[in-house]
């Protein structure tokens with residue numbers, strides 16, 4: 459198996475709730491108190507898309523509670539600030555989380571921060587109940603019509619630090635039809651600063667994208683336009699971390 463381009467620290471110093479992890483289905487614990495998840499997104503808060511040198515981020519205006527996530531394992535209201543993906547150089551790997559060691563070609567992360575307790579993302583990212591990230595696995599199959607608007611603009615952010623305006627994109631179109639079945643556990647960001655601030659909500663149902671759509675992800679570059687050697691943006695996933703005694707809960711039996 460190929461090693462990801464970005465190795466980073468295998469375990470953050472002193473970390474005991476690092477991400478990603480392998481979700482052992484038979485070891486997850488059904489929690490009947492988990493509520494349905496209630497995402498409520500306003501496409502008008504979509505603002506831009508940029509290549510940050512790790513992935514491409516679709517960013518949302520998070521100065522008000524217009525695009526929010528509540529329910530599920532969450533006690534508070536969380537604001538959507540961005541979504542991004544992790545993927546491989548081949549369809550054989552690319553996701554960060556696995557399900558009984560099964561790898562997917564890519565994984566979507568929808569990042570939200572706790573607007574009941576904190577006033578901005580930068581503050582929340584340092585707090586243990588600061589973030590909620592929805593993870594959705596991608597499989598190769600039929601073309602995802604909603605994703606295509608995003609795929610069409612990726613060539614404009616091919617290089618690190620490039621940014622373009624991107625508006626009126628409803629992130630709900632990237633969620634699977636069933637969002638009631640999910641796993642949830644306490645973890646971390648999977649890229650620096652690796653802070654242990656994330657309540658992870660990993661969808662059981664995947665979404666499908668076409669091989670051609672994922673190939674456009676792979677046409678992006680880790681490197682800026684000025685750099686001599688250009689490096690394809692692939693394998694931007696972190697290696698799996700030990701569970702360290704954590705329990706993964708499921709919303710379904």
Ligand SMILES: Cc1ccc(O)c(S)c1
Pocket residue numbers: 567569591646647648649
């Ligand atoms: C806030 C944030 C940034 C990058 C990431 O991969 C994740 S998982 C979360």
Ligand SMILES: [Zn+2]
Pocket residue numbers: 542543544567648
């Ligand atoms: Zn991520």
